[in-house]
Amino acid sequence: xxxxxxGPAALAERGIPLLGRALDGGVRGHDRGARGRPAPAAxxxxxPAKAEGETLPSDNNASAVGLQTYTxxxxxxxxSDAEGDAAQVTVPSAQSADTQTTDNFKDTGKSxxxxxxxxxxxxxxxxxxxxxxxxxxxxxxxxxxxxxxxxSAAIDGKTPFRELSALAFxxxxxxxxxxxxxxxxxxxxxxxxxxxxxxxxGLQDASGYVAAPFRIALAAGSHTLRLTGVRGSLAxxxxxxxxxxxxxxxxxxxxQQKAAGRGTPQVxxxxxxxxxxxxxxxxxxxxxxxxxxxxxxxxSASAVKLNTLGGSSWKxxxxxxxWTIQVKESGLYQIAPRFRQNILDGxxxxxxxxxxxxxxxxxxESLRFGYDANWQLEALGGAEPYLFYLEKGTHxxxxxxxxxxxxxxxxxxxxxxxxxNEVYRKIIMIAGTSPDVYRDYNFKALIPEExxxxxxxxxxxxxxxxxxxxxxxxxxxxxxxxKKIVFQLGRMYDNPESIAKxxxxxxxxxxxxxxxxxxxxxxxxxIDRIYIAPEGAAxxxxDAGFFSRLGFGVQCFISSFFTxxxxxxxxxxxxxxxxLKVWIQTxxxxxxxxxxxxxxxxxxxxxxxxxxxxxxxxxxxxxVLAGLGPDVVLNNxxxxxxxxxxxxxxxxxxxxxxxxxxxxxxxxxxxxxxxYKGK
Numbered sequence: 211x212x213x214x215x216x217g218p219a220a221l222a223e224r225g226i227p228l229l230g231r232a233l234d235g236g237v238r239g240h241d242r243g244a245r246g247r248p249a250p251a252a253x254x255x256x257x258p259a260k261a262e263g264e265t266l267p268s269d270n271n272a273s274a275v276g277l278q279t280y281t282x283x284x285x286x287x288x289x290s291d292a293e294g295d296a297a298q299v300t301v302p303s304a305q306s307a308d309t310q311t312t313d314n315f316k317d318t319g320k321s322x323x324x325x326x327x328x329x330x331x332x333x334x335x336x337x338x339x340x341x342x343x344x345x346x347x348x349x350x351x352x353x354x355x356x357x358x359x360x361x362s363a364a365i366d367g368k369t370p371f372r373e374l375s376a377l378a379f380x381x382x383x384x385x386x387x388x389x390x391x392x393x394x395x396x397x398x399x400x401x402x403x404x405x406x407x408x409x410x411x412g413l414q415d416a417s418g419y420v421a422a423p424f425r426i427a428l429a430a431g432s433h434t435l436r437l438t439g440v441r442g443s444l445a446x447x448x449x450x451x452x453x454x455x456x457x458x459x460x461x462x463x464x465x466q467q468k469a470a471g472r473g474t475p476q477v478x479x480x481x482x483x484x485x486x487x488x489x490x491x492x493x494x495x496x497x498x499x500x501x502x503x504x505x506x507x508x509x510s511a512s513a514v515k516l517n518t519l520g521g522s523s524w525k526x527x528x529x530x531x532x533w534t535i536q537v538k539e540s541g542l543y544q545i546a547p548r549f550r551q552n553i554l555d556g557x558x559x560x561x562x563x564x565x566x567x568x569x570x571x572x573x574x575e576s577l578r579f580g581y582d583a584n585w586q587l588e589a590l591g592g593a594e595p596y597l598f599y600l601e602k603g604t605h606x607x608x609x610x611x612x613x614x615x616x617x618x619x620x621x622x623x624x625x626x627x628x629x630x631n632e633v634y635r636k637i638i639m640i641a642g643t644s645p646d647v648y649r650d651y652n653f654k655a656l657i658p659e660e661x662x663x664x665x666x667x668x669x670x671x672x673x674x675x676x677x678x679x680x681x682x683x684x685x686x687x688x689x690x691x692x693k694k695i696v697f698q699l700g701r702m703y704d705n706p707e708s709i710a711k712x713x714x715x716x717x718x719x720x721x722x723x724x725x726x727x728x729x730x731x732x733x734x735x736x737i738d739r740i741y742i743a744p745e746g747a748a749x750x751x752x753d754a755g756f757f758s759r760l761g762f763g764v765q766c767f768i769s770s771f772f773t774x775x776x777x778x779x780x781x782x783x784x785x786x787x788x789x790l791k792v793w794i795q796t797x798x799x800x801x802x803x804x805x806x807x808x809x810x811x812x813x814x815x816x817x818x819x820x821x822x823x824x825x826x827x828x829x830x831x832x833x834v835l836a837g838l839g840p841d842v843v844l845n846n847x848x849x850x851x852x853x854x855x856x857x858x859x860x861x862x863x864x865x866x867x868x869x870x871x872x873x874x875x876x877x878x879x880x881x882x883x884x885x886y887k888g889k
Contacts, residue, residue, distance in 0.1 A: 280420055283371040287427045292341030292453040296428075300448040303434070304332040315350065315445050316406050324352045325361065325437055325444040332436040333449050342425040344412045345435060346450040351381045352443025354404045356493055358528075359442035363413060365426060366433050373424070378416035379444060380491040380528060382407040389485065389497065390809075393819065394777070395513035398809045402493055408447065418527030418613040418731060419621055421575065425454055456572065460596060463571040467542060467599045474745040475541030482533045483507070484519040484547075484737035488606065489532040495524045498736070500550075503585050504762035505754045506738050511765035512773055518738050522553065525734040530564075530610035535742055537605060542597040545607070546589040546741040546749050551579045551734065556688035557678060559733040560614025563590065566606055570598055576614040579735055580682070587752035589743070597745055607740065611733045615681055619674045620730050623692065626667050626674075627723050630695075633660045634720060637709060643717075645710035654706045664703035671696050691722045778805050778822040788818035791840040795827045804844070834859070848883045855886035862889050 300321065302311075306329035313321045323331045337343060351359060359379040362369065369375050383402040390398045412423025428451075435449055458466075485497035497516035500506050508515045519531065537543070551559050558581065563574040577590055589595035613620070637660070641651050654661060675689050675696065698716060702709050709716075743749060753759070778794070778801045794801045801824045808820045823840070827847065831854075833839045854860045863869050873881055 277369060277372040277375065280371045280373045280415065280424060284425060287342065287425075289341050289427055291425070292337070292339060292343050292428075294453055296337040296343060296451040296453070297335040298448055298450045299333045299335045301333075302331045303334040304330075304436075306330045315447075318350070318406055318408070320348075320350075320408065320447045322350075322445040322447045325439045325446060326352070327360075327439040327441050327443070330436055330438040331446060332434055334432060334434050335449070335451055336432045337428050337430060337451060340429050341427070342454060343428050343451050344423040344425060344454050346410050346412050346423070346452060347379075347437075348408055348410045348447040348450070349379055350406050350408050350445045350447075351379075351404065352445040355381075355442055357381075357442065358416075359444050360440040361444060362438045362440060364436045364438070365428075367436070370426065371424075373415045373417075373420070374413065376416055376440075377413060378528060379411075379442075380409070380530070383490050383493055385487055385490065389516050391513075392805075392809060395510070397497075397499070397514055397516040399497060399516065399806055401810060402490065405489075407489070410450070416528065418611075419617050421612060421617065422454070422456075457569045457575065458571055460571045460573045460591075464597060467597070472540075472542050472599050475539035475543070477538045477541075477744060479744075479747055479749075480536070480538075480742045481739045482535050482607075482742075483517075484533075484739055485516050486533070487519060487531045488534045489608075491528070491530045491610075492526075495520065495529060495531060498523065500736070500738070501766060502550075503753050504758050505548075505585070505751070509762075511762065512769035518550075518736050520734070521550075521736040522734050524736075525559075525611065525732040527611050527613060527731055527733070530608050531737075532606050532608040533740060535605050535607055535740075537600045537602055537742070540600065540602045542745045543600050544589040544591075544595045544741075544743045544745060544747070545598060546587060546595070546743055548585060548587040548738040548741070548752060549579055550585045550736045550738075551581055552583045552736075553734045554688055554732075555581055556684060557581060557616065557682055558614070559735050560612050560616070561733075561735065562610040562612045564608040564610065565598060565600070567608070571596075576612055578614065585738065585752050587741075587749055589749065600742075609735075609737075611735075613731055613733070616678070616730070619677050620727070622670060622674055623723070623730070624727055626671055627720065627727060629663060629667060630720055630723075633663055634713075634717060636660050637713060641710055641713065643713075645713055647711045649710065650707065651710055653709050661703060661706050664699045668696050668699040668703060671699070691719065691726050695719045695723060778802065778824055786813070786817050786819045788816070790818055790820045790842060792820055792822050792842045792844065793825045793830070793840040794822060795825055795843070795845045798824060800845075851884050852886065860886070864889055 302309075302323050305311075305323060308326050309329040309331055310324045311322070312324065315322045315324075325331050345363075359381065361377050361379065362375040363377060364374070382405055384405045386401045386403055389400055392398055413426075414420060414423045437444070437446065487495075496519075498518050498521050499514045499516055500518045501509070501511075503509075506517045508517050524531065545563070558578040560576050560578055562569065563577055569575055573591075573596065580586070636657055637653070640653070640656055645651065671692050675692055678689055698712060698719060702712060702716070741749060754762070778798070794804060801822060805822050808822065812818070813820055830839065830843055830846070830850070851860065
């Protein structure tokens with residue numbers, strides 16, 4: 211309270227440090243003016259010239275002390291892109307003691323060094339000329355697990371920018387078998403098994419703000435690259451140092467295909483079901499059930515059918531899904547997914563398209579999928595669909611989550627959030643966290659630079675809103691929090707005396723903006739089917755007509771009277787003699803997971819069907835007294851057994867010969883709640 215009205219000079223005299231502005235992970239002190247106030251902060255410099263197809267985040271994103279961002283690094287470079295491949299190295303020049311090497315990794319025929327999360331591997335290579343190079347790594351997952359493999363990289367013993375210290379490498383999972391149904395007619399999620407698959411990605415930003423592989427400045431001569439494990443096991447076959455390469459524009463790609471005489475094939479429309487991918491990068495990408503449209507196939511008014519893929523489970527940058535498609539005749543085709551993006555209102559989501567592991571042209575690096583509450587079916591490219599040349603035979607079509615065109619504006623919002631937090635801290639140094647709204651704190655005289663910053667940030671954030679609205683062609687809830695902050699910044703900039711009045715609201719809005727940033731890089735998309743159509747072929751309607759939708763809605767309504775929503779489904783073969791009735795007292799999500807475990811393991815192994823039901827807690831005692839209890843109850847509260855013990859309604863398990871053996875599987879403290887009078 212004694213410091214509430216103290217200016218920066220007074221605070222400095224009392225030994226209280228003033229906060230500087232963070233820049234590239236360091237702290238830049240302010241020059242002092244005649245009155246002891248910080249000198250006006252310079253406006254942010256214009257962003258660096260970026261490479262073709264590359265999006266750079268703001269300099270203010272740096273957080274690791276001593277490490278600059280990639281933006282700052284590339285802006286400081288004076289050399290140009292190199293030309294041609296410089297080197298490819300397979301044999302490491304150095305490695306840690308716990309790094310193993312093999313000549314035939316898991317029978318794939320490739321030699322590799324297996325990097326663990328406690329080791330390192332180093333290669334020595336040479337480049338003929340000074341320039342900007344990209345580094346590619348041929349790798350596979352070293353051991354089966356889940357989650358990304360993480361590592362850090364150093365060039366010549368140093369990490370030139372922050373993003374190299376947080377590299378992520380994806381795994382590959384294969385979806386095995388067809389989608390099966392249980393006795394109740396509900397679909398069962400298929401198994402996914404991790405497989406060995408070799409990749410050769412460039413070192414790039416795991417957050418997705420920089421779309422292209424990093425450009426790294428190298429002088430002519432010998433250099434070293436060291437990878438240090440952080441999480442998981444990485445099998446590295448080789449590294450390749452090459453000149454930056456950008457995919458050709460679509461116009462050049464199409465002209466090339468036309469010049470080669472590629473024509474329109476005379477084949478019928480073909481498609482692949484979205485819920486039946488061949489490969490995926492994450493176990494969390496799962497088939498999902500949708501009843502919003504009768505057109506979604508397969509469909510049922512009563513049973514749960516896994517008829518789509520993705521949605522909220524396929525949204526994180528870097529996640530990818532691969533489908534296998536069959537092409538009957540070589541030629542130019544359109545690719546038209548039936549999709550829905552009904553989560554991010556007012557913005558599009560983005561995907562990178564790869565055909566047989568390669569991006570066919572530049573525009574396929576960032577394909578947009580706009581918002582709509584309903585299902586959409588549109589050829590990639592929109593009104594003028596892109597044409598893709600496909601040879602006769604089998605191909606793999608991959609869609610990978612990318613930030614797309616929103617990466618740059620999100621980087622600007624992140625920079626603005628950092629600045630606004632600094633301004634807020636300056637204000638509470640003067641007025642405290644709960645200022646007196648009737649007091650004149652003389653903000654205009656004490657913090658003129660921070661007040662001027664309100665005006666600058668208002669303009670920057672308004673530009674973000676205008677950019678997003680221009681890209682989407684419409685407004686929406688996506689930018690509502692940014693618009694709210696823009697309005698408040700303008701009010702406090704025009705009337706500094708109102709800062710104390712609106713400080714609590716300002717703090718809340720900054721927190722909301724931080725929450726918005728956490729979810730801003732999420733790119734959800736739900737896929738039903740992907741159509742492969744010859745050039746000019748008519749595509750089916752995205753959704754059914756009014757009367758079809760009405761009829762399906764009536765079927766769903768009638769079925770709701772006959773569906774037991776407490777039953778998660780009976781599983782097992784009808785020929786099984788044994789049957790169990792199991793109650794679970796958690797949520798439906800946990801019950802679905804348990805049902806899947808029963809379907810894929812217990813029922814087949816024990817030759818017993820299981821009727822799993824979801825019930826509320828507190829119903830067991832009444833059910834037992836009424837003679838309607840189940841065979842097994844899961845997730846009971848720890849306090850529940852004693853209620854039965856004091857009523858002589860439990861069985862003494864110590865009378866069984868193998869009790870001691872079974873009890874030894876658990877910690878003694880876990881057995882204690884089930885003990886009564888020494889039994």
